[in-house]
Amino acid sequence: MPHPEHSLTLFPAPQILSGVTTRRIMATVIAALLPALVAAVAFFGARALLVVAVAVASSVLFEYLWCRLRKLPNTTHDLSAVVTGMLLAYNVPSTLPLYMVVIGSFVAIVLAKELFGGIGRNFANPAIVARIVLSVSFPVAMTTYVAPNLALSDIDAITSATQLAPSAHAASPFELFLGTQMGVLGETSAVAIVVGFVILVVTRTITWHVPTIYVGAVFLFSVLTGHDPFVQVFSGGLMLGAVFMATDYTTSPVTVRGKVVFALGLAVLTCLIRFWGNMNEGVAYSILLMNLLVPYIDAHTADVPVGVSREKWKGIPAGRFARRKDNADA
């Protein structure tokens, strides 16, 4: 018998919501980052784990402190600071002094993320900004790589170059793919990153477009310009950047067309910086530069709503970046 005293709830449609939350998405990303962590510990030892732990702990702490100081609701439960911390650690060598790791966390969480309004409002990927700040501030520490423990071939102990540097020891494509090469903590093992990519695509956390087109285009441009495509793709930060950082929701376009434009732009910039530039961090700089263009890419690659004729469609406004007619006096 239905009981009249059962009080019933009123709620607007839709009455059901998916179980996907920001926290669950971030947990999926963390899971996808774990293979690379395993590879990093195998290659670079416990020190890699320490760097990751310090980066994660300090990132979460900075976010917590920021929320406390600014009297905002505590957002650390969404796990996004953990993802940022892990990505930051993956972007530094395992030998980096720990205080520098903490500085990186501060840059990523406070300067790049919270000052712009927190999750969903950052203009660029926080870990990328931190990597660039660290490599500009501490160029020597940021390029002091150690040889991996599990090297297949003999590598000189401490050098200061990845495979991209001309003086580097020539590794086979297989070694490069496996990741037994020198480099920053999380970027050396292409195979671990590919596993992470598969996890992200299968769980529909990201689409395949940006990583595949970005890496594919770099491969193609390398062949066309006479560079070794395997070295270009499997060493340096390309795989890590393409899978985990160029796919950051907040700082990448939303439509497929936008994603294609974004990925091709990344590939062109990366190749320009790597082949003809004179600095490291080709991937980091190209992601940073393309991040800045995302509002414009979004505005100009918008899908036409169903039933609106293409001629009448004025595109979506570019949000706060839109230059408005009523902005200027003249």
Next chain:
Amino acid sequence: MAQQGTRHGIWPFGPRKLRGADIPHNKVTADQQTTCMSLPSTIVLPMQQHIGAKCQPQVAKGDHVDVGTLVGHAEARTSADIFSSVSGTVVEIRNIFYSNGDTDVAVVIEPDGAQTLDGSIGVPDISDYQSLIAAMKRSGIVGLGGAGFPTDLKLDVDFAHIDRWLVNAAECEPYISSDYREMMEHADTIMHGLTTCLDLSGVPQASICIEEDKTEAISFMKKQAASDPRVEIAVLPERYPQGAGHVLVHNVTGRSIPRGGHVTDAGVVLFNVTTMSMIGKFLQDGVPLTKRRITVMGDAVAHPQNVEVLVGTPIREVVEHCGLAKEVRKIIVGGPMMGYSQVDWDYPIVRQNNGLLVFSEMGMEKPRTTACIRCGACISSCPMRLYPREIQNSYRRGDAEALDKLAADLCMKCGTCSYVCPAKQPLTQATRLACDQVKAARKAARRAAQKKGA
């Protein structure tokens, strides 16, 4: 699973079908025969059981009514007459409240158990298309998929540009299986209604549109339609909301309904499959719409099933028929995506309802809204290719110009954006408000332009 995807599936090439989101179907009642329930103790007939204005009660307290007696007369164009579903005595004409706060007048009838048919009922005499429309005016049939648009008005179109008669059997709402049972149990009246309409209107081609996961219904309806070369079965992707008019028309014909336009502007007419069946049944026996099938489901229901209920049966009695397993905390009339929650146990099932969901705990806690992470799930799953995220922002800014640019008036309130949002933002609600605002603004602008022209 998160819902990152493209609006056209993983593969970017090929026919660009509108897709929507993956939402678990939960159609456990689909394979059970429809049950009947005993005569309810009261029948409550609200005067609004359609999209338009309220009907005027045609009976007074103490009057005797039979099955099919006119109870509410439709004066507005977009309303449809309401007929008694029982024989009995009118005991009360009272006010009732909708869960959105609106009030309505309802005729309350106490059944006498005889279920005698009204004397005026007879098989309609149909000779041409105009007589079909006239007959439908006396049928009380409205769009039974949930819209409640009067069928006679929907039939009253200029067929000069119409080349296809679409039958919507997508039934994309989770949990609901009443249209599916209609196909499995009453394919004959569906086909009768459809062929009569095709004969009289002269429309050369008809498609019965079914979602691809309903394989039994597809093969069954293919057999039923084999005798008529005009009728084909169109298969839709297994995604919510394939049954929405714009999506269905686009995916079956490749044409779009223009912004602010009507489904006939795409050269098609579109009828729900149960509506089609009721048209066929009315043409055979002339009894107005007095009962319909609803799916009763939810974790608080002991025996989920499809039930044939008399229009006007209070929710309480339907739930009693199916049994309760748990304490009830939420009742949803319609499907979980577009249905509304009902707080009145005595509110009746009306003719455009297709489901009744009774839950104990599910969705009881108000979802915790967190910051938008700009994941784009709402955008990539919007079946109308709208920008719910931007619409919500513009609505909050009060930016009417941006809302018009974003075509917020195209929203059909399917609820997909809110469903997929990982931040649990109230996107559907914001877009619904924005939609009404833009529609009103465009209407005002049209009127102003007309005045200028005149």
